[in-house]
Amino acid sequence: MPIRVDVATRDDISEIIASADALVATDAGRYDPDATDLGWAVRTGSAYATSLLASDDSLVLIARDGDAVIGHLVARMYGPGSVHPIRGAELESIHVYPEHRGRGSGEQLVNGFLAWAADRGAQRASVTAYADNEGAQRFYARLGFALKSVILDRDDLQDAEPRQT
Template identity: 50%
Template sequence: MDTDEHLIREASPEDLGAVVASVSGLFAEDGARHDPHADPSWPEREGSEYYARLISSPDGLVLLALTGQRPVGHLVGRLNGPDPLRPPVRGAELESMRVAPQARGSGAGSELMRRFLAWAAERGVNETRVRAFAANTGAQRFYQRWGFAHTHVDLARPPY
């Protein structure tokens, strides 16, 4: 476990390589393990363009966690558009988050979450959401410690 202090900062266009590498790690660890249809090559193929748009968008947040100069994690969040079915909701989604295995338990994830929730509050958000794979109980426990609660259950029928 890393015990160094973490720097959490908004990613810049120069950080795209580090962001894509961290997202690739998440896809390999989480998506590819828990979703047989996930494409683990997506971050390398399309991630730079996707995250560059989010970095430049006022409705997007891309954070990097660094120990010293070494990237050890990321968080991607975005504001949600108005929902005509739920007009009083101003929402934000935590789209993607990862802390590298060697930095887990060091507080980097909590620092990323603090920054995301502060960013959302500054924008008048009154509901934040995150999705986690049902099999990823560690992620679910982390999010529950931050006040997230189960609100929906997605059911999928695999092909036979």
Template identity: 40%
Template sequence: MRNQISVAVHTDLDDLVRLESQLFSEDAGVHDPRVDVSWPTRHARDDFVRLIDLDSALVLVARREGVVVGHLVGYLTAPSATRFGRRTAEIRSLYVDSASRASGVGQALVGRFSAWARENDASSVSVASYAANHGARAFYSRLGFAEQSVVFQAVLGD
């Protein structure tokens, strides 16, 4: 089965919201109790409309046999003086439904995003992952990503 990666369009909005909701539930819902996992059902549609139309962002969908099974959302940063005037690219979210994992869908999405980042003069691609999400960390490591920094967090109470 061949994976088809394409730039998302407005007719993909229902699928994008569905996948983002699954991502929130399976990732943040497991690893961070302070994340509102219902956010995608209320706000993701408007957010995706904005991102689809934004030149500095890229929203991709992956299809297998015509069905949307994954998505990637990423964007470019502004050129930074501390990065020798170069910009970077950041993957904001990536999700592949469980039935399509380990089939090359995620790798194809990251590859397409990385090519777009290179075409837009980004010096690197980065992504954040929960430390406890060992599957995501192993996935990105297999694709050549290296851990660069650690974020420390102190919860201040409710």
């Protein structure tokens, strides 16, 4: 059966939360476990999904194989700002359940996001990936995303002594 990508509705909230929660557990939970709340879905998942669906500047896509939800994508528009006077779109999260990967559903989700962003006047589409998640970086590069910036974190602020330079 062909994979179908649809704009999510309120009827999809539980599937959005489940897919986003699976992403958090396997991505942030793996690459940034000390700064990840693995219980977020129970506490705030419904409010998160509801707010996304209510916003004209947000997109939630659901990938389906028949009636089964096999993944999701969340995106948001941003800008223009005073320093960066362009309209952009950020791919906030994407997840395809492991048993459904390699069949083009991730690419379909991203292409849906790119079309949505272009229709809203975005001049740039961006996405972040953990530095150690080489598979995600290869996936995004294959779809035309290029390295533009690097985020450096320092996680010892509560017990760190000032550094002398």
